[in-house]
Amino acid sequence: MTDDATVNAGDIARLAGVGRAAVSNWRRRYDDFPRPIGGTSSSPLFSLREVERWLRRNGKVYDVPLADRVWQGLRTHADDLRLGETVAWAGAFLLYLRRDPSGWRRLQRRADLTARLPAAVEAACPDLPGGPGDPIDDAALVRSLASLAAEKGHVEAFEYLCERYAETHSRRLSVTRAELAELMVRLVAPEGGTVFDPACGIGTLLLAADRHAPGKLRLIGQEIGTSAARITAVRLLLREVPARVVAGDSLRADGFAGERADAVICDPPFNERAWGYEELIGDPRWEYGLPPRGESELAWVQHCLAHVRPGGLVAVLMPGTAAGRRAGKRIRANLLRAGALRMVATVQPGGPDLWLLRRPDVGERPPSQILIADPGRDLDVLERAWAAYREDPEGVRPPNGCRAVRIIDLLDDEVDLSPARHRPAYAGFDLAAAFATARDRFREVSAALAAGVPDIDVLTERADLPATTVGELAKAGLVTIHHAPFRLIVDRGDVPVLTAEDVAFGTPPSGRTFRGAGLVTVEPDDVVTSYVTGEVTARVITEGGAVLGPQLSLYRVDRKQLDPHFLAGFLRFAGHLNPPRGHSGSSRLDARRARIPRLPLAEQQAYGRAFRQLVFLEDTLRETAALGEELIRLGFDGLSVGLLRPRN
Template structure:
């Protein structure tokens, strides 16, 4: 793959192509006079010719034939503008497949045409869908600050809510609308979640690049299914591209807080059956647009900022939505569920009046669900506990039309008469209260658990305190890179899964990412096994390759896919003890020496991590000590968590004047 003009790549991009840390690339540049010369950039951020870098990496055995997609992406990025690179990705998809949607041929520059041709050639050999999803994911990552996307787990949740709440309809065909589809996350999720045999999707976006990418995505998602998709470029509020059409389900993540949404020109629009949306309430215009396109019993689920539930300007429209039974539920999501990540966004569940009056009881209340407690606490925002969130929300929504059944804690049915006051505030947190007060037996059990942990902690402390150390010089060590060359272990780097493969239901294998580690949580997603580039098996050693989350452990759970900056080391058991290896690797001094620089955000060059050189029988002794030490650390953390919860519970009970003696 070569182009006329040199394609620039940074040190970080070279590291990604080679599957190593940036520190390793910097080291190659220092040690090898043959490393390509800089062609641009700055001293702090140099750029190199992709063609020269590719040649050097291959000549020096740093990459093999699997780096094709990583070598491809810089060519798209070099096209410059967001739109040209995005349209080139969409055109690549069009040429690799046989689109069922009438996607027009995109006029591209000669440079872009050449890049597309190279991408098509690679895609036909490595898989059209996999190549497109890789390119789309990289495009989204590159332009993340210019785009607002719906995370796949949230899109899947919205789709499932709509399917649960829908009344009536054809069991053989499902019609779907997304009037602000972006790159197609929501309709793609609905197609995946839908149990019916045929899906008809109508969607639009006012950005032609996003519409083209959504069309390409839906073509691949519906490949092999009995489906029909129509994706067009249009501003749905100002010029509805599907006038008069009604659907079973509408999903939408609309643009927020837009003042110029067409207030004056749309003042007499027939869609405003619940009242003219105020100029400052564009989100309520989107709500009514969705309702106008629903068949009787059809459902719309829309993602909204929390202020829409309480702003004074929108109270009349909110009141009308409640009186007519159109607004059936509001779900408050944890912060970090979607952009903007600092806000607790909401899902509004809307339903058109069913044609059959016996299909559901008349609406006398609204279901308000506070799911904010499923946020993850950690040093960085990393999204909620998706599986727990999904289970809780769906357990509440499935009771929407069963008024005789009490919803779970954190959800409440609020009579309409209580909501239709001067404020018409439908914020779930104002009406729900999760009962977290422990019962007497629960409190006694917590004290017993804490006492047991403290006993075990003391026992481990006594055993570890018997270890004696001297001040003789450190013993000889060997680098991981040398152990790889000697065949004592293999090293593989985790990779970002193909966009769209992570799902919140029916998982194949868990997906562990660096974000999960930073939040001190387990795997936060799932990925089909065939889409996972690297899977850690039981007995493998897993290493996190950045200083702020530097850690190494022996994997004991089920097969788990690894994301970027996580590495799996598989040992030859005749040469290395896995617990010995993990213990040596996780020494903090080891990570500092192998880090690229002093900041906590620096990457760790895994190949530079060092391990004691010991016979296998001596390794076993060290392995026992490392295991004991790791158990001590684990119990210490559990004591802290359990003790903190106990202190909070007892403090609440004391402050409420609840002691009995």
């Protein structure tokens, strides 16, 4: 692989597991720290190999993983403006390896590898938009890519590159949040048939559709950027998903004209004035009205409806302002009258909103109500509300946070569908029942607070206890320390992942990843430390089976000599005294130097019970606060609209 791979200060910090400030300090303190070989004065670039040699020379031994070497090689091979093309070609090469392994075995030994490789890749990948693109002419980098595929598998190797690409270009790439993508798919995607994304980006929504019904869906997509379209195609084809992706402007140059899918999912670009207004004035897709020049999102909505069969569903993300802007009221009114628009829901504060639509069947009677929802953080509410609405649009009683609004009441001078305007979104019985449940639960949980205070003696003088360190306990075999893999995908897969937030808030494992080498499986009575929003937490795990998430550390104790709750309490205290100084919002606690009292097991267990009660008290206080907020909100809403009444 090329010796010219470069890294910036942030890359060095991430690879060495330190903060950026530490890298800046090294540059000031050590005269032999590598000199920049490129970049700018504010963002210098360093030779990866020189940095690695310096780390070893100064006792900071850290072997850069192969995946990181490949990524840095790709970044060095192309400037940032062409990085997407390079990643796309790397994906095409991985697809070639998957499809023609014997051809690669013959070709890799040849001295003229880089001269012959482009034709081989192109022949193996005829289904990529515009072909595989400009090849990588670095034979060492190409061979490293092949080694990465052998190490991780073709799919995981490319997913790693895509993840790093999305991180690097986070300001240029718009990637739909994973949980939102999964929700959109669950709401509208069928168990079989065709799903279309006309603004597919790098494939987030289409991949979510494949996870929804693996191998049962035909996936089609279009993306204006050729490199992004290629990346999407590779991600799908490496999984052997029946897929077709084209490059081009969906509004100006529809790559699937006349084709109708069973469902459409879309996260289109927002606020684009140059979307083709003048040249598309007479376009037949505008069944509900010509989109105003400043309402490109309403062009996307109608484009999606034009590509779904009668009775098919559309899920499209929209800016919050699209629900109430005056310029778009005529189209919103027409969508309502026709029964095409079925739900408008806010999916995060400040937007975007999620619009769910259904292409009407010929002669079908439109519903008299639309769902309008503002569920807060509980997006699962939308699934329950949508299922109830589809079963009975006229008599639906949606859950709290959602409201069935008569369409005739919305057809006024504004046709404002903004969810915030239509709160409180409760049916009378639902609000009353929710208030009663929240009140009773608040009383029950708050009553448990007093019982959660541990019985602790107050001393007049500090008790000095003989102590050791976690490092010494580890050397003696009383504690085994494990860390999660540095890079771990936590938003897809079938293996549950314990995240830092789960540890901090005492919730079940919320992440997902794929099976593979290096995963650390959590067992009951393991102590796991996390560092979230400036707070160190050390928690004893009660249920095993999940794997350790990024930036977490696990301490497995010999129960015959060490109580886990005792250890967790003192680890937390050590973290408060010396919090981690990570380069991100979540970092590991280095606890080897944490001081742990030397006590007999029986005394450890007494401390452990006290620490456990404090953790219970903390969790109960958090739950009480959340219940109190909901109780207050329900109370104000119910009293204000006449669904609750104070007692005399």
